[in-house]
Amino acid sequence: MINPNIKSVFELTQTFSTEQDCIEYYEDLRWNGIVVSPFDPTSKVYKCKNNQYRCKNTGKYFNVKTGTMFENSKISLRKWFLAIWLVTSHKKGISSMQLAKDIGVRQATAWFLLQRIRACFGIENNNELEGIIECDETFIGGKNKNRHKDKKVPHSQGRSFKDKTPVMGMLQRDGKMNAFVVPDTKRKSIQPLIHKYVKPETTQTIITDEWWAYNGLSKHYDHRIIDHSKKEYVSLQDNSVHTNNIEGSWNILKRSVSGMYNHVSRKHLQKYVDEFVYRFNLRKVSDQEKFRYLLSNSNIRTTYQELITV
Numbered sequence: 001m002i003n004p005n006i007k008s009v010f011e012l013t014q015t016f017s018t019e020q021d022c023i024e025y026y027e028d029l030r031w032n033g034i035v036v037s038p039f040d041p042t043s044k045v046y047k048c049k050n051n052q053y054r055c056k057n058t059g060k061y062f063n064v065k066t067g068t069m070f071e072n073s074k075i076s077l078r079k080w081f082l083a084i085w086l087v088t089s090h091k092k093g094i095s096s097m098q099l100a101k102d103i104g105v106r107q108a109t110a111w112f113l114l115q116r117i118r119a120c121f122g123i124e125n126n127n128e129l130e131g132i133i134e135c136d137e138t139f140i141g142g143k144n145k146n147r148h149k150d151k152k153v154p155h156s157q158g159r160s161f162k163d164k165t166p167v168m169g170m171l172q173r174d175g176k177m178n179a180f181v182v183p184d185t186k187r188k189s190i191q192p193l194i195h196k197y198v199k200p201e202t203t204q205t206i207i208t209d210e211w212w213a214y215n216g217l218s219k220h221y222d223h224r225i226i227d228h229s230k231k232e233y234v235s236l237q238d239n240s241v242h243t244n245n246i247e248g249s250w251n252i253l254k255r256s257v258s259g260m261y262n263h264v265s266r267k268h269l270q271k272y273v274d275e276f277v278y279r280f281n282l283r284k285v286s287d288q289e290k291f292r293y294l295l296s297n298s299n300i301r302t303t304y305q306e307l308i309t310v
Contacts, residue, residue, distance in 0.1 A: 004025075005288070006287075006288045006291070007286075007287070007288065009082070009085060009086070012081065012082065012085050012291075013078075013082065016077075016078055016081050018078075019076055019077055019078055020051075022076075022077035022078055022080075022081055023051050023063075023064060023077060026064050026065075026077065026295065027064045029292065029295055029296055030064055030068075030296075030299075031064070035047070035053055037053070037055035037057070037058070037060075037062065038055075038062055038066050038067040039055045039057075039058040039060050039062065040055055040057040040058050042057070043055045043056050043057035043058065044056040044057075048061065051063050051064070065077075067299055067301060068298045068299050068300075068301060069116040069117065069119065069120060069298050069299075069300055069301055069302065070298070071301050075105065075109065075113065079103045079104070079105065080113070081291075081295075082102070082103050083099060083102075083103055083110075083113050083114075083117065084117060084291055084294055084295065085287070085291050086099060086102060086103075087099070087114065087117050087275075088278075088279070088282075088287065088290040088291055088294055089287040089290065089291070091279070092252075092255065092256045093256050093272075093275060093276075093279070094114075096108075096110040096111035096114055097110070099113070099114060115268070115271065115302060116301075116302045117294070118271035118272065118274060118275050119271060119300050119302040120294055120297055120298050120300050121271070121274035121275045121277070121278040121294075122274045122300075123278070123293075123297045124176070124274070124277055124278040124281045124282065125178055125179065125180070125273075125274050125277045125278070126178065126197070127172075127175075127176040127177075127178055127197065127281070128197060128198075128199060128202075129170055129171075129172040129175065129176065129178065129197050129198050129203075130172065130175075130198075130199065130202035130203055130204075131172055131173055131174075131175065131202070131203065131204050132172070132173040132204050132205045132207065132240070133170055133171065133172055133173070133198050133203060133205070133206045133207070134170070134171045134173070134207050134208075134242075134243045134245055134246040135168075135169070135170050135171075135190075135194060135206060135207070135208045135214070135243070135246070136168075136169055136208065136209065136243050136246045136247060136250070137166055137167065137168045137169070137182075137185050137190070137211075138166070138167050138169070138250040138253070138254070139164035139165065139166055139167070140164060140165045140166075140167055140253070140254065140257055140269060141164050141165055141257075165181060165266050165269055166181070166182050166183075166184060166185050167179055167180065167181055167182065167250075167253075167269075167273055168180055168182045168185070168189070168190050168193060169246055169249070169250070170193070170194060170197055170198060170246075171245055171246040171249060173245065176281045177246070177249060177277055177280055177281060178193075178197050178277065179253075179273050179276070179277050180193060180270070180273070181266070181269050181270045181273060185211065185213055186213055187212070187213040187214075187215070187216070189213075190213045190214070191213070191214075191216070191217070194206070194217065195220070198221070200220045200221055203221055203222075204222065205221070205222045205223075205224055205241075206221040206222065206223050206224070207223075207224045207225075207226065207241055207242065207243055208223070208224075208225060208226070208243065209225065209226050209227070209228050209243060210225055210226070210227045210228065210229060224238075224241045226241065226242055226243055249280060252276070252280070253273070253276045256272075256276060257272060278294075
């Protein structure tokens with residue numbers, strides 16, 4: 001396995017100075033010396049010229065990019081690798097305009113690359129959480145006047161999001177986070193996600209605010225509540241009971257969306273949330289490992305038509 005020690009953009013460009021360098025590295029990373037046909041994993045594979053392979057059972061030809069986000073892309077792997085490094089190493093992400101300048105492509109091309117890369121970020125957004133879990137929702141987009149009570153909307157009107165998109169999150173103390181775009185902040189939208197990712201047998205405590213959609217969690221978990229309507233942000237009885245960590249993470253997400261991307265449509269918001277979660281969960285990992293991890297899980301292909309279809 002080729003395992004170069006890369007610590008900077010300069011070292012990345014030096015390590016992958018040719019397209020063949022990229023192909024050989026990606027082949028090692030994806031197949032680890034044993035080429036597998038994407039059409040029939042049980043088939044014998046024949047090596048052909050120009051980095052092509054043929055699947056014996058199906059007779060089809062393929063290469064290392066087949067079935068991945070790189071498939072049918074006219075952009076070189078050298079530029080793809082540089083784009084992945086820049087996206088995963090930047091703490092707040094990178095805009096398509098900036099990426100276009102950095103790798104020398106049109107802005108529309110850079111946007112397409114970014115969307116394909118973001119489609120792979122979901123690998124870090126399905127963690128089973130345990131221990132002490134903080135749960136909360138936030139709203140992306142729109143104006144402050146549409147937020148719920150502690151976010152400037154009275155409870156009597158419910159949690160309004162006429163011009164906002166709700167995102168529900170679960171954060172394990174000193175651990176990982178999951179976050180998902182939801183249609184609303186009702187119990188039927190929130191609690192199934194909690195039950196899916198937070199197992200009662202491995203959970204010590206779930207902490208939420210007083211929003212009614214969390215009612216009933218005490219049947220399955222040790223459910224502690226922070227009542228924001230009473231200006232309570234840390235429990236007076238136990239200072240470990242609070243949702244400050246996940247609320248702080250929402251600030252990072254919002255600054256990223258508003259500061260870096262300006263506007264994100266509801267259709268694509270989950271991809272940006274996945275990107276945020278990926279970066280948050282790997283915040284203590286080196287840039288090289290973030291780069292390798294994404295490349296190792298790049299077998300998700302997104303077509304341009306899928307991206308532009310409403």
